[in-house]
Amino acid sequence: MASLKIPATIPLPEEDSEQLYKAFKGWGTNEGMIISILAHRNAAQRSFIRDVYAANYNKDLLKELDKELSGDFERAVMLWTLDPTERDAYLANESTKMFTKNIWVLVEIACTRPSLEFFKAKQAYQARYKTSLEEDVAYHTSGDVRKVVKVLFISSLKQSLLVPLVSTFRYDGNADEVNVKLARSEAKTLHKKITEKAYTDEDLIRILTTRSKAQINATLNHFKDKFGSSINKFLKEDSNNDYVQLLKTAIKCLTYPEKYFEKVLRRAINKMGTDEWALTRVVTTRAEVDMERIKEEYLRRNSVPLDRAIANDTSGDYKDMLLALLGHDHA
Amino acid sequence: MASLKIPATIPLPEEDSEQLYKAFKGWGTNEGMIISILAHRNAAQRSFIRDVYAANYNKDLLKELDKELSGDFERAVMLWTLDPTERDAYLANESTKMFTKNIWVLVEIACTRPSLEFFKAKQAYQARYKTSLEEDVAYHTSGDVRKVVKVLFISSLKQSLLVPLVSTFRYDGNADEVNVKLARSEAKTLHKKITEKAYTDEDLIRILTTRSKAQINATLNHFKDKFGSSINKFLKEDSNNDYVQLLKTAIKCLTYPEKYFEKVLRRAINKMGTDEWALTRVVTTRAEVDMERIKEEYLRRNSVPLDRAIANDTSGDYKDMLLALLGHDHA
Known part of the structure; x- marks a missing residue:
């Protein structure tokens, strides 16, 4: 369930645009007005406001926000105002640029969005950055190999998991279409590979990256029923291995997204000096989804x-x- | 969130009563009518129908149902029609009578209901059975000792945990009133006792049975943060001990009730020959709560x-x- 609160009667986008226009004008920016409008409109309504703003004032609302605001507040308003798929493209691009540190963000986007939405985010990526997300991921992971000696031995592995994750148009199957027999046999395969510590095995990667979420879920449930513990508990032994951490993150995002996001928030908030980068990302991407x-x-x-x-x-x-x-209540 | 669906316009209790009266009359009972009315009214509405039925037909609706229906269907309709606190009293009584097998049900009731509701259930127990739940629990646990030799060595321990659980009017504190310092020190105590395997230690039982849910939650969160795993993972080692199982159940009911109920349902359904007793209990007690x-x-x-x-x-x-x-949709 979304946490976003929208007023019972929504002003016309013309009115919202005019209020925003006024908020930017004059001596100081009226931040309260910006929040009271944008933070209480859904994606379709925000998009409409941007269109009307462009038509009536011949200006890009996002550029106006960029000019008028700054710091963490700016990033929060900008990310929020973007269309969800544009926002994912933006976040993915941001994370390919600072890759080793934020490799999780790509896994998060690839594994927690519905397939069609992720597909659209990749289209938005291509439209905006004139290159494909897959290319950039591949490029920046080998870039890391050169730059960061420490992670040299795992980067190619990281790539072997990440490229399939971001390149597959994963089928959003529902529980009706789960193949129980397949789930059983693939649970066995996963167990075998994991007990052999063959974490980069092709079959293991294929199962986790190409099956529908419902199918993976069924496989992981059979895994738990048959082998007594969740796959992530089996992986826990090797969790000081960065690649295994990545696998665990992907599995958590696929199976228990709300717990994954809880942990990201917990870490962001408990850190000495809050991690606003993560905090803003999670709040803006989930407020309309499952906050x-x-x-x-x-x-x-x-x-x-x-x-x-x-x-x-x-x-x-x-x-x-x-x-x-x-x-929280709006004005 | 409740799964119960109530129609947009609800008939008057007089109309519902009349329809029910007609459903009982004549050649056969109209089960469909009974379901279409009772399974789509909330607790207050059902209670109102019972009152009006008694006034207009001079008969107890529950007795009518008892006379007309049978088997699993009867138990489901009866349990559902009861007021939630009466129902808990009934379920608790049922479980004290077949104690060793269904000791879980008492823990479930004691740990998943809000304190005030559990307190009212105990009042209802006393009104209905002319004895207190605490007495019956104490009586039947020693009864078990005599009857079931196998569990002899644990029954008194069971009792030592259960009697405090059912006798405490646990304070429903909210997060505002959590005492962080206390949570830290009690997390330490729990860890010490558990690593010493002193599961029946007085302090351990006191902490788990008398603190508010919010306070216990804070303690268990500190436990996890400080000692790296949840308390239930620490207890897992000894989970073939019935008393430890009971502790684990209490903790799960207190911290993650929806997962606890999922597991009860999973076991009831996967069993050879469905466990209708558990299935009916969980569906009727949770449909109006968190189904x-x-x-x-x-x-x-x-x-x-x-x-x-x-x-x-x-x-x-x-x-x-x-x-x-x-x-599911109603008529």
């Missing part, structure tokens, strides 16, 4: 409500923007 | 929707009743 469930997991795991934890760790307009997206 | 979340967990863990799994395993009016409570 209510993530809040539930957060409270359960941290004994503090997410909004209070964020309020304690952030300030000013940035704080107000995040809290608005988490569902 | 949507349980369905979500069920699908995730079994790759089959709960309603389909139940439809495959049950039949006739019983099946129709359960599916109606799971939110």
